[in-house]
Amino acid sequence: MNQGGGTPGEVPPSSVHDLRARRDDSGGRHDWRELVDAVRESGQYTTRSEAESVTRVVLSALGGHVVGDERVDLARALPEEAARVVASQIPATRRLTAAEFVDSVATRIEGATPATARWDVSSVLSVLAERVGDGLVTRILDQLPPGYALLFGRAELAPAE
Template structure:
């Protein structure tokens, strides 16, 4: 025998309250850093994420000394937290380096690097930044650096894009 309960007029109907849609989940900062490292790994065709991370840290630390003022602050804000910390922790360079000198300075930080391999490493890191930081900030950063850096950022001509 089964029993069926029938609501009576005195039983209140269930109240449904609309629930706000859950806020979209922001990826954890470590995911943003891993995505940056993986983009560098793909761009530079590095065999491991560890190698790509090592190169990313070296190049960003070198860049951090050459980007100053508002551009440095904006760059740090636009990058993943870990990359921002690498950029922001650098002392300002005593003099601006040409693009070739910058590559040579990176080569000096990488055991066994040559100017050619260091240029590859620098370009592998810097060329993934414009999609992350946007054209306007990329142009501001490039204006602050001596001529020649645009190619390292994967740009043929800085003047081709205006903010």
Template sequence: MTVTTAPSATTTPRTTSPWASRTTIPGTSTLSRPMAPRPRAAEDSRWTALVESVRDAGQYPTASEAERITRIVLSALGGQVIGEERVALARALPEEAARVIASQIPATRRLTAAEFVDSVATRIEGATPATARWDVSSVLSVLPPLLGEALTTRILGALPRGYALLFGRADLGARR
């Protein structure tokens, strides 16, 4: 982003985007028309709201700690959710969270809920199984309002039994 000054007595910052001059549509030639500004602020605020929800749920002292935990847990989740549920999950979340989910290679073997928590514990320095469970629940329990009831149910149906508690739901399903 470049800041320029207007040629007036008062200095007024004006921003120009490097993407504003051309638009490329896959499979077509470059069009010479201005792009509509991306609603970055809205996406950034959705990510910030997610991190703040995690901070509140986990009682983390800082937003940066909540963001770190959010990224770790979403990264682990990104390997466990596959197929259509993974695509729907990414679409329902803020763009930054979707990137974290989509950047993971889907696991070849689904982890049980306990194994999932243990895998997160290995990613957090000094974590114990108890603190990792707290961290996982702090992140996953704030997702259902973003995902909606139907998608949350689909995701839980695709995961091994036991994840419902991590998402803040009672696990009332029949044993598999």
């Protein structure tokens, strides 16, 4: 439910202001650095710059596919810089399968293949899942087509027949 007016899935300006108000004097840079460092460790990237680039690309791609309250809550749970990346995306017009999502990320990372893009996506989303909590991740996964759970580092159970 979008309570801030504007486009569905858009983070209302008041929410972005709330994000800033909750940050320490570093403006959230410290939290962003911690997020990138966790991605660097998870993905075993050789440089902080590479981890930061991958984090931005994956969060940008995810931001277009998470809408409504989940998008607002995701932005609120993230460091300010990450929240901006997620919240600034225009909602996607078509829901991508998990494989299509990974392929779309591959097109945004120079030299990436579907296999390396899957690694990149999983590195970022598994760290994201640890930081935002199970409840929000479950709500996000409920919005997305089957197959995304593995990207978030979760088992995906098939429904009983």
